[in-house]
Amino acid sequence: MNDLAPTERFSDRVADYVRYRPDYPPALLRWLQDEHGVDAGWKVADIGAGTGISSRLFLDAGHEVVAVEPNAAMRQAALEWLGGNPRFAAVDGRAEATGLDDAAVDLVSAAQAFHWFDQDAVKPEWRRILRRHADGKPGLVAVYWNSRRLAGTAFLEGYERLLLDHGLDYSSVSERYGDDAHMRRWFGAGFRGMARFPHGQRLDLDALRGRLLSSSYAPRAGHPRHAPMLAALEDLFARTAVDGRVDFDYDTRIFVGVPE
Template sequence: MSDLSPTERFSDRVADYVRYRPDYPPALLDWLRREHGIGPDWRVADIGAGTGISSRLFLDAGHEVVAVEPNAAMREAAATWLGANPRFSVVDGRAEATTLSDASVDLVCAAQAFHWFDQQAVKPEWRRILRQRPDGTPGRVAVYWNSRRLAGTPFLEGYERLLLDYGLDYSSVSERYGDDDHMRRWFGDGLRGMARFPHSQRLDFEALRGRLLSSSYTPRAGHPRHAPMLQALEHLFEATAMEGQVDFDYDTRIFVGVPD
């Protein structure tokens, strides 16, 4: 089991994270626009922004984005990737203590990192930084992440077995992700909507290897499970790939409101 803190777990995996982690489907942003009126003039705080994958989604749609990230290596990667955009900034802050000013953003978003936060401590902090829109519309919190499908194809089922066999603390990490009922309770009466969208990556073996090694629970080079894990991955790929690629399928889940 890893003894790294949540803010340190990905420091030695940044390169793989940047190259191989999935983005989020355009349907997610379309839904925020259509169902919740979240337009390009909404200022976004991307909490636990990591390397900027979620920030990029909002930047491309015209938003001003401030990325809040405590991990120095990930902040540097986000600044390198997105820093040329004048609508992007990045700060050293935590989900529970963002360093942002009172009533300074219209949308607080938290993506894949949400399950590492102190989910009670973030509530007053996020309410503090949210502001009411000029038309009286309250700010919003959007929490979303990609849930890897665990079954449905031989590849997906084999990949799950591989993680159970070789992951260091895979089971405890996977249990941190909340189900729909957990998120309903977290938002309470402040929940205003939830949705689910299919998403997928098509990966050759190099990309699949990088995707595996980007996960915080997989053993790094030098660990006794590392080489056997990669050998098992190669066998899985050879057995399930079609035309040199596998489908890495997700369900992207999103919840919107203001937690009470």
């Protein structure tokens, strides 16, 4: 088991997280713009921003972004990567207690970290920090993450088996991700829409190893499962790679609205 608190689970994985975690598809941002009227003038609170992968998506589109991240090592990595941008700031805060002012932002962004939050406690906090626009309507909450495909290729199916065999608490972590029906219920009457986009990475063996080790349920060096896990990964790669790469495929899902 991995007994670390959610805010500390990635402290010793920051380097791998920065280098090997996937970003998010540009189509996600275009959908927010075209379907929900989000534009570069909207200030974004990126909650559980980690090393800044999700923040970078909005910075590149011209937004002002404040990253809210309680893990000091991850927050520092985000500052080192994005701190040179005058539209970026990072604060020490939690999803349930951001420390931001009332009506401070137009869009709350919650990416991969959403499944670690207290999903009841965040609702009043996120409504508090959203400002109302000139038309009287509040800003929006966008919740999104990359869902790794579990089947469809020999690699994807083998990787899922590897995690089940060698992961520390893989099953309990994977069960924290909500399905579409759960997310609709979470937003309630404030649900505005959802979308799904294909996404992926093409990884060589070193990158695949780093991608695995960035996961909180992967045993670290010194753990009895660590060496067998890496041996199984190398065997899987040898059996399934094409031209020295494997396709690590995702579906990126996004849900938008204002939670009740």
